[in-house]
Amino acid sequence: MNVMNESPRRKELTRLAAQLFVQEGFDRTTVRMLAQEMGIKSGSLFHHFRDKQEILAAVIEEGTQNALAMARRALTECGPTAEARLRAMARAHLETLLTDRNAHVVALYEWRRLDAEARAHLSHLRDAYEALWEEVIDAALAEGLIHGDRFLVSRFVMGALNWTVRWYDPRGPRSPDDLADELVAMITRGAV
Amino acid sequence: MNVMNESPRRKELTRLAAQLFVQEGFDRTTVRMLAQEMGIKSGSLFHHFRDKQEILAAVIEEGTQNALAMARRALTECGPTAEARLRAMARAHLETLLTDRNAHVVALYEWRRLDAEARAHLSHLRDAYEALWEEVIDAALAEGLIHGDRFLVSRFVMGALNWTVRWYDPRGPRSPDDLADELVAMITRGAV
DNA sequence: GTGTCAACCAAGCAAGCGCTAGTGTAAACG
DNA sequence: CGTTTACACTAGCGCTTGCTTGGTTGACAC
Numbered sequence: 424m425n426v427m428n429e430s431p432r433r434k435e436l437t438r439l440a441a442q443l444f445v446q447e448g449f450d451r452t453t454v455r456m457l458a459q460e461m462g463i464k465s466g467s468l469f470h471h472f473r474d475k476q477e478i479l480a481a482v483i484e485e486g487t488q489n490a491l492a493m494a495r496r497a498l499t500e501c502g503p504t505a506e507a508r509l510r511a512m513a514r515a516h517l518e519t520l521l522t523d524r525n526a527h528v529v530a531l532y533e534w535r536r537l538d539a540e541a542r543a544h545l546s547h548l549r550d551a552y553e554a555l556w557e558e559v560i561d562a563a564l565a566e567g568l569i570h571g572d573r574f575l576v577s578r579f580v581m582g583a584l585n586w587t588v589r590w591y592d593p594r595g596p597r598s599p600d601d602l603a604d605e606l607v608a609m610i611t612r613g614a615v
Numbered sequence: 616m617n618v619m620n621e622s623p624r625r626k627e628l629t630r631l632a633a634q635l636f637v638q639e640g641f642d643r644t645t646v647r648m649l650a651q652e653m654g655i656k657s658g659s660l661f662h663h664f665r666d667k668q669e670i671l672a673a674v675i676e677e678g679t680q681n682a683l684a685m686a687r688r689a690l691t692e693c694g695p696t697a698e699a700r701l702r703a704m705a706r707a708h709l710e711t712l713l714t715d716r717n718a719h720v721v722a723l724y725e726w727r728r729l730d731a732e733a734r735a736h737l738s739h740l741r742d743a744y745e746a747l748w749e750e751v752i753d754a755a756l757a758e759g760l761i762h763g764d765r766f767l768v769s770r771f772v773m774g775a776l777n778w779t780v781r782w783y784d785p786r787g788p789r790s791p792d793d794l795a796d797e798l799v800a801m802i803t804r805g806a807v
Numbered sequence: 808g809t810g811t812c813a814a815c816c817a818a819g820c821a822a823g824c825g826c827t828a829g830t831g832t833a834a835a836c837g
Numbered sequence: 838c839g840t841t842t843a844c845a846c847t848a849g850c851g852c853t854t855g856c857t858t859g860g861t862t863g864a865c866a867c
Contacts, residue, residue: 453855586773656846
């Protein structure tokens, strides 16, 4: 039982699990379904993961790590103005939501299924990510780009962005960057 | 088995079920847990509901009906300007989210557990509710109060509002009306 | 050629699941 | 009065669940 490693096999299994968790939900996804999707028998699954919950934690961790990395990279590559940084964060957020869609949907819907230990660990990751947002929003407030309550603005923005997983269709006419730009326009000027 | 009635007993049971569904999630809530919470034995539960799924449908229907009624009332009681109507809708939305919190959390998280029949029925209700929003947002666009894409604006607003169930604490300093006003301010002017 | 080790399998256990069948009872109805 | 109706009970069927156990396989090391 090689529990805590990060073997490529385990990563691939995690990716498959994320897909099933989205399709069926965590509780309705049985270890037998997971095993079948992975091309192994249900017992073999417990060679890679201690229990079913650990699979869930692995899925969420993977998605959150990627989101954090992508946001950090976006902030180093964008311009220095508050608007550029705001736009970069929104674009990065939607890009993650799209490329790691399964993992993020699982994180949004199945967070409460985590046990206390996993939840504590992953909360730190999420807090680090949200801290990036608050920093960028603080700067935008200071520059007078946006107005209002720091706490409320960041919550509203996160809500608007995360809600996209419910309706956004990547095959439609709008690109993720379009969405990000329109959202930034909406809160900075009420203009397009 | 008095399946389709709206007895007060059934309403009370639905309310209790909503609470358990929020605490545990639909799949993890067993009929035995539901029965115990209701002070009856598990078998007796099926006198009031055809099956477990029907309880879920009842919970969501209750919440959606209330939201629809509340929004309609708010629209008749508010002023005629686009801004007044926008604010009224936002306030009504948050008020529902608060008073029927359990039912709405269930609707947001457990929608996919509905069978096809119930989903079709409830989709109509939800569409009726969202039509109210689009109508109000269309008017605000026409009046030049807000700008941008009609579809995107309504999705962003719904996202920001619905996300509140994840973080809003009614015991805190902010009233639901404060939130609604701040959101309207954010999208109409970027101002407080 | 013997030892090690990750990866996997076959078989199954104990617990719990949604739901049904059949019955009892007290109030409401004709 | 007898009948119906609403609501609850007991008992348990048939099945699925997450997970364990004990053992096999094949690649690589020394």
